[in-house]
Amino acid sequence: MIYKPHPVNTGAYMNFKKATDGLFARVGHEDLASALGVSVAAIRQARLQPKANAHRAPPENWEDAVIRLAEKRVWHYRNLIEEVRSQKLPFAAHANGGINASRNR
Numbered sequence: 001m002i003y004k005p006h007p008v009n010t011g012a013y014m015n016f017k018k019a020t021d022g023l024f025a026r027v028g029h030e031d032l033a034s035a036l037g038v039s040v041a042a043i044r045q046a047r048l049q050p051k052a053n054a055h056r057a058p059p060e061n062w063e064d065a066v067i068r069l070a071e072k073r074v075w076h077y078r079n080l081i082e083e084v085r086s087q088k089l090p091f092a093a094h095a096n097g098g099i100n101a102s103r104n105r
Helices: 012-024 029-036 040-047 062-087 092-097
Strands: none
Touching: 012 062, 029 040, 029 062
16 A cells, blocks of 8 residues: 555544544555565465465565565554644643543542
8 A cells, every 4th residue: 555645634524534544544465466466366365274275375575575565554654643743732632631531530
């Protein structure tokens, strides 16, 4: 999955939606297949239990592809963290008693 930055909307709902869309983003079979230049079926077959009739050996260089995709995810989440932090208002954590208010009662 390729991280594509989107323009930031200043409304609270869109900031929440954008942040949670980024949080819920995931890597799928298609992403690994594309990185390896193989079919999605080849990925699915390689993930089967070795005893399964349809099981196939993993594609060559799968380790490098997994590392590259994982590094992209780390980059994606680091950018998400920094973007949310930069937009967070200093008083937001204290609104309505703060995040941990219910724990302190």
